Amino acid sequence: MGLLVDGKWQDKWYDTASTGGKFKRSTTTFRDWITADGAPGPDGRKAYPAEAGRYHLYVSLACPWAHRTLITRKLKRLEDAISLSIVDYHMGEEGWVFSERPGAIPDSVLGKKRLYEVYLEADPHYTGRVTVPVLWDKETGTIVNNESAEIIRILNTGFNAFGDASVDVTPxxxxxxxxxxxxxxxxxxxxxxxxxxxxxxxxxxxxxxxxxxxxxxxxxxxxxxxxxxxxxxxxxxxxxxxxxxxxxxxxxxxxxxxxxxxxxxxxxxxxxxxxxxxxxxxxxxxxxxxxxxxxxxxxxxxxxxxxxxxxxxxxxxxxxxxxxxxxx
Known part of the structure; x- marks a missing residue:
């Protein structure tokens, strides 16, 4: 699990020496929203309009945080509306990577070999952990959101016109x-x-x-x-x-x-x-x-x-x- 520092990849594990041995999860950075019509999201956040075929989800089948977004995509029947890439399960010196391993799906949007390169497309000077899931906007060429808890709600509420509107996991x-x-x-x-x-x-x-x-x-x-x-x-x-x-x-x-x-x-x-x-x-x-x-x-x-x-x-x-x- 590495990170980017001002756009430069570093293969560094979590720093528990400074926290008394405790693991502290870093906060996610990309926190925009998607709404049915592009109206502002929660707390007035910038939002993009929901459109079939416009957005792409990067996940890992191993990661529980990414898994929750994959389940929501399945329950809402958004497979045809939101395309998908799945990283290789092994995380080595280059972090999450794309491969031909069974179960994995290469990056069909940007053609990248490493997930951190997707982050750099959104922000060439990005500093932070490179995590899944990632919700990508093909039209503007950026990451909309990389916080799993919020992606669940985006998929549940923003795309009813393109999936199963009868399913609502957040009544x-x-x-x-x-x-x-x-x-x-x-x-x-x-x-x-x-x-x-x-x-x-x-x-x-x-x-x-x-x-x-x-x-x-x-x-x-x-x-x-x-x-x-x-x-x-x-x-x-x-x-x-x-x-x-x-x-x-x-x-x-x-x-x-x-x-x-x-x-x-x-x-x-x-x-x-x-x-x-x-x-x-x-x-x-x-x-x-x-x-x-x-x-x-x-x-x-x-x-x-x-x-x-x-x-x-x-x-x-x-x-x-x-x-x-x-x-x-």
Whole structure:
């Protein structure tokens, strides 16, 4: 995981020496919006008009943050409206790169070999981490947004004219509850596994480990009485944001990131909930364990210097989830 400094690529890992061993995620930089008619976005932000074929999404099948945008694109049936590139799962000295590896899709818009070159097209003097997802505007030749939480909402609300308008993962009436639970799950689960896995001191690791499992325990209890994270007739954004961490947990985070108090398979309600979301129409197509395990175990040499990719766990994700016993 490298970064650009004034447009120059540097292969540098996260600096935990200055943070007492804690992993601190950098903030994203490109934060414009897309609306149906180009009207200003949240907080009056600059917005581009939604148009079929104009925008391109760069993702990694390994990355949970990118995965949530890929799921939204699938649920909203925007495959024909928003084109796609998928990076190679291995992140080496050049960061995310494009290749012909099975599951990857080369850069059909700019023809770049490295994702950082896409960033430089948007800003030749860019300074910051080079991350996925990236939502690109082909017309103006720039990055619209590279914050996954916002790209989800852009795809959900801005492109109804080009996809399935009946799908709404952020119903306005539920937004306060969605936002509230997102805050905790982001800090202690989505980012919590990274704070544990990338910690370089025992204290920093334990400071992330305990809140992670406290939250998972609470979610197990919550999901024993209700089908989804907030009372709704279908999964909302909050569910899909949690799902991309849950589906990676037993295969990667439990061992690789030392989040090994329990597996998700040890939580009957959480595991069944994960199965239901995995089996939701179209979602399984977005899950690629070869890319998921291949990325984490081969790319993080400071954690797994041998690069050996474990073969397990052996889990049947198509088994009955039994979540329909609960009222949606």
């Amino acid at each position: 306005e009436a539920l937004l306060p509850k969605i936002d509230a639970i997102n805050v905790r799950i982001y800090d202690t689960v989505n980012n919590g596994v990274y704070k544990a896995g990338f910690a370089t001191t025992q204290r920093a690791y334990e400071a992330a480990f305990h809140p992670l499992f406290e939250t998972l325990d609470d979610l197990e209890e919550r999901l024993s009485a209700q089908r989804y994270l907030v009372p709704s007739s279908a999964p909302t954004e909050a569910d899909w944001r949690l799902f991309t961490t849950l589906i990676r947990f037993d295969a990667v985070y439990h061992g690789h990131f030392k989040c090994n108090l329990r597996q998700i398979a040890d939580y009957p309600n959480l595991f069944g909930y994960m199965l239901e979301l995995y089996q939701w129409p179209g979602v399984a197509e977005t899950v690629n364990f070869e890319h998921i395990k291949g990325h984490y175990y081969s790319s993080h040499k400071t954690i797994n210097p041998t690069g050996i990719v474990p073969l397990g766990p052996d889990q049947d994700l198509t088994r009955p989830h039994n979540r329909d016993r609960l009222k949606a």
